Amino acid sequence: MNNHLNAASSAAPSPVACGTSRIAGCRFSIYPMSNNFISIIEHALKATDTSKVWMLTDDVSTCLRGRISHVFDVVHSIFAHAAATGEHVVFSGTFSIGCPGDSSGDVYMSEDDIRLNDVKSGIDTSAHFSLYPLNTPGYMDMIAEAVKTADSLGTFSGGIHYASRLDGTSGEVFRTLEQAFTDASKEVSHLVMTATLSCNSPSPKPEPKAAEEGAVL
Numbered sequence: 507m508n509n510h511l512n513a514a515s516s517a518a519p520s521p522v523a524c525g526t527s528r529i530a531g532c533r534f535s536i537y538p539m540s541n542n543f544i545s546i547i548e549h550a551l552k553a554t555d556t557s558k559v560w561m562l563t564d565d566v567s568t569c570l571r572g573r574i575s576h577v578f579d580v581v582h583s584i585f586a587h588a589a590a591t592g593e594h595v596v597f598s599g600t601f602s603i604g605c606p607g608d609s610s611g612d613v614y615m616s617e618d619d620i621r622l623n624d625v626k627s628g629i630d631t632s633a634h635f636s637l638y639p640l641n642t643p644g645y646m647d648m649i650a651e652a653v654k655t656a657d658s659l660g661t662f663s664g665g666i667h668y669a670s671r672l673d674g675t676s677g678e679v680f681r682t683l684e685q686a687f688t689d690a691s692k693e694v695s696h697l698v699m700t701a702t703l704s705c706n707s708p709s710p711k712p713e714p715k716a717a718e719e720g721a722v723l
């Protein structure tokens with residue numbers, strides 16, 4: 507209840523940045539397929555506790571920056587609040603860590619890792635995600651590791667061109683994204699991950715494809 511559109515979170519954290527981890531961030535939009543989209547977006551943003559992240563919303567998207575755990579806690583909460591309306595909602599976001607030269611949210615790195623949002627995480631969610639380890643010759647192995655992680659968490663539902671598909675509750679999907687991102691962030695200095703999530707879609711989910719039908723595994 508502490509953020510306003512077009513203003514960075516006002517609840518000021520401690521002015522001393524003493525965290526040791528690198529700052530992470532996510533620029534994302536939610537798209538509720540509803541006549542009521544303005545209040546759904548505004549409610550999702552306002553109902554989420556954002557006091558442990560730097561946050562700025564404009565007419566296109568919202569940008570969050572802080573510790574990995576809080577970035578994922580906050581985006582999940584915002585998605586879940588919008589999803590709880592029952593409307594078909596799409597989330598599209600770019601996560602990043604290690605982007606050189608950006609320090610405007612560094613003060614938030616001194617927060618502890620206790621998450622602030624009690625997220626209703628049961629909504630069935632479909633997702634596509636892609637991991638981009640930058641400037642790393644071993645990038646394909648890191649992507650394969652992320653797929654293994656998703657498989658072990660029970661959310662991986664197939665490779666598709668340019669992305670991997672995840673299915674599960676929103677909690678399971680965001681947990682997978684956070685784990686894949688956190689693991690890869692330890693291996694590479696600059697990492698980008700994109701994710702598109704959908705819930706309450708009127709479209710049926712695709713049947714899992716056999717290899718000869720074009721599955722990319």
Ligand SMILES: Cc1ncc(C[n+]2csc(CCO)c2C)c(N)n1
Nearest residue numbers: 534535536544547564565566567568
């Ligand atoms: C997470 C998120 N942040 C910003 C927008 C952009 N946006 C589109 S409509 C609207 C409400 C009226 O201003 C806003 C802020 C978005 N779609 N999703």
